[in-house]
Amino acid sequence: MRPQRLHVDPIACKAHGVCAELFPERIRLDDWGYPIIDPIAVPRDLMVHARRAIAECPRVALRLAPVGEEGEHQRDPA
Amino acid sequence: MTAPVRIRRTAPARLLPATPAPEGITAHLATFGERPPLGAALIDELERSGLAGRGGAGFPAGRKWRAVASHAQRAWAAVVVADAVETEPASIKDQTLLALRPHLVLDGIQHAVEAVGATRAVLYVSRANASLVSALSAAIAERPPGEVTVELRAAPMRYVAGEETAVVNRLNGRAARPSVVPPRPYEAGVDGHPTLLHNVETLAHTALVARRGAAWFRSVGTADSPGTALVTVCGAVGAPGVHEVSLDMTIGETVDAAGGAGAEPLAVLVGGYFGTWLHAAEAWPLGLNRLALARAGAGLGAGVIAVLPRSACGVAETDRIITFLARESAGQCGPCHMGLPAVSELLHAVALGRAGLRSVATLRRWAGEIYGRGACRHPDGAVLLLRSALAVFGDDLERHARGHPCGASRHAPILPTPALPAGWR
Numbered sequence: 444m445r446p447q448r449l450h451v452d453p454i455a456c457k458a459h460g461v462c463a464e465l466f467p468e469r470i471r472l473d474d475w476g477y478p479i480i481d482p483i484a485v486p487r488d489l490m491v492h493a494r495r496a497i498a499e500c501p502r503v504a505l506r507l508a509p510v511g512e513e514g515e516h517q518r519d520p521a
Numbered sequence: 522m523t524a525p526v527r528i529r530r531t532a533p534a535r536l537l538p539a540t541p542a543p544e545g546i547t548a549h550l551a552t553f554g555e556r557p558p559l560g561a562a563l564i565d566e567l568e569r570s571g572l573a574g575r576g577g578a579g580f581p582a583g584r585k586w587r588a589v590a591s592h593a594q595r596a597w598a599a600v601v602v603a604d605a606v607e608t609e610p611a612s613i614k615d616q617t618l619l620a621l622r623p624h625l626v627l628d629g630i631q632h633a634v635e636a637v638g639a640t641r642a643v644l645y646v647s648r649a650n651a652s653l654v655s656a657l658s659a660a661i662a663e664r665p666p667g668e669v670t671v672e673l674r675a676a677p678m679r680y681v682a683g684e685e686t687a688v689v690n691r692l693n694g695r696a697a698r699p700s701v702v703p704p705r706p707y708e709a710g711v712d713g714h715p716t717l718l719h720n721v722e723t724l725a726h727t728a729l730v731a732r733r734g735a736a737w738f739r740s741v742g743t744a745d746s747p748g749t750a751l752v753t754v755c756g757a758v759g760a761p762g763v764h765e766v767s768l769d770m771t772i773g774e775t776v777d778a779a780g781g782a783g784a785e786p787l788a789v790l791v792g793g794y795f796g797t798w799l800h801a802a803e804a805w806p807l808g809l810n811r812l813a814l815a816r817a818g819a820g821l822g823a824g825v826i827a828v829l830p831r832s833a834c835g836v837a838e839t840d841r842i843i844t845f846l847a848r849e850s851a852g853q854c855g856p857c858h859m860g861l862p863a864v865s866e867l868l869h870a871v872a873l874g875r876a877g878l879r880s881v882a883t884l885r886r887w888a889g890e891i892y893g894r895g896a897c898r899h900p901d902g903a904v905l906l907l908r909s910a911l912a913v914f915g916d917d918l919e920r921h922a923r924g925h926p927c928g929a930s931r932h933a934p935i936l937p938t939p940a941l942p943a944g945w946r
């Protein structure tokens with residue numbers, strides 16, 4: 444399977460913060476409580492935590508997608 | 522210092538008429554002749570022309586037409602949308618083009634309709650410009666028979682209302698707010714149909730490529746950025762307004778074409794309010810083409826070139842723009858509707874000398890953290906502007922942060938930041 448990374452739907456997300464609690468290896472919160480997701484792929488041994496974060500999000504705002512299919516505006520030009 | 526002798530370079534006027542008077546259908550046909558029936562063959566010609574979108578993102582027009590055509594089918598026909606919302610406060614190029622040469626844009630719309638097999642076409646204009654809306658309705662009425670009738674729709678005056686998913690949402694009866702992609706409009710847009718959405722200037726260029734060909738289009742500009750572009754030059758220049766430039770010109774030559782710098786320049790804002798501040802000395806020799814601007818971390822964006830004089834304060838100007846952008850958040854994504862007001866408040870405190878160097882460090886951190894986390898690129902634009910301001914006006918910002926706001930902070934605003942009406946419909 445291709446490497447996958449986590450994505451958040453920024454419109455659906457309402458800063459409950461459950462994801463950062465369940466998956467601190469890839470998710471931290473900004474100063475307003477919204478998740479900042481590490482863009483690198485989730486390794487196999489951490490996948491169980493990623494799936495738990497997805498399942499527990501009260502807004503169903505998290506998903507996994509293959510790296511490179513995240514939509515063009517996710518790149519940082521800096 | 523003696524002023525250097527400047528050779529004023531002017532671009533060939535392709536889109537703008539020699540005299541600024543509106544052209545009706547008779548004058549239009551006298552100038553350009555009949556619209557050639559090219560159908561889908563125009564897509565190849567557009568790809569050869571290298572025309573890039575003039576609405577801000579700079580996406581290759583030919584590739585966009587090809588993508589829409591391949592998604593459209595006989596039973597699920599495409600929709601063409603011409604975007605002239607132009608809510609960028611410093612930009613008037615799209616309204617100017619539509620006022621002077623409405624039929625060139627309408628020609629481009631018909632070419633697009635025929636090339637991608639569309640059955641519907643919409644011209645989406647800000648409702649703030651009521652006289653333009655009625656002039657366009659008159660222009661549509663004098664189009665030749667046999668064309669798809671262009672629907673004229675009025676857009677709310679919100680900064681993000683011209684963003685492509687916001688346009689599609691409004692045309693689908695919802696609020697003019699952006700939504701998460703995918704799907705992009707070329708896949709599923711107006712009423713779920715594949716939608717070809719272009720800025721009106723881009724469509725006017727396609728009408729000229731249809732008549733004169735790709736080689737003609739490429740005869741000015743650079744290999745990477747061929748053709749001419751409309752820019753709105755404002756701030757401390759002799760003749761502010763809309764100018765047509767060829768894309769092999771520099772920013773300095775563009776300012777010269779707009780009457781030259783009216784005062785000693787400090788910095789230039791390139792692109793628009795989602796654009797980039799550059800030191801005047803760096804900006805002047807810089808080419809307008811995509812590669813040259815990208816190397817400087819900038820882009821032509823919505824075609825705004827704003828010259829800030831040395832008598833003005835870049836920190837205060839940026840403070841006002843960020844406040845405007847924060848107010849114009851669609852309020853949907855946390856990093857934007859929470860982050861931008863926080864950035865705006867802190868930057869304002871620093872500008873007034875009420876917040877110290879630690880706050881400048883916080884601004885730098887927020888600029889990095891907010892980027893790329895909205896459904897649309899509104900928050901990205903705001904923090905990229907902030908980043909460029911931190912780089913260009915960094916020393917001045919530190920003096921402000923140490924409690925010494927410059928005298929220039931009280932200078933009258935160079936860049937307009939209007940209070941836009943609140944509605945989203």
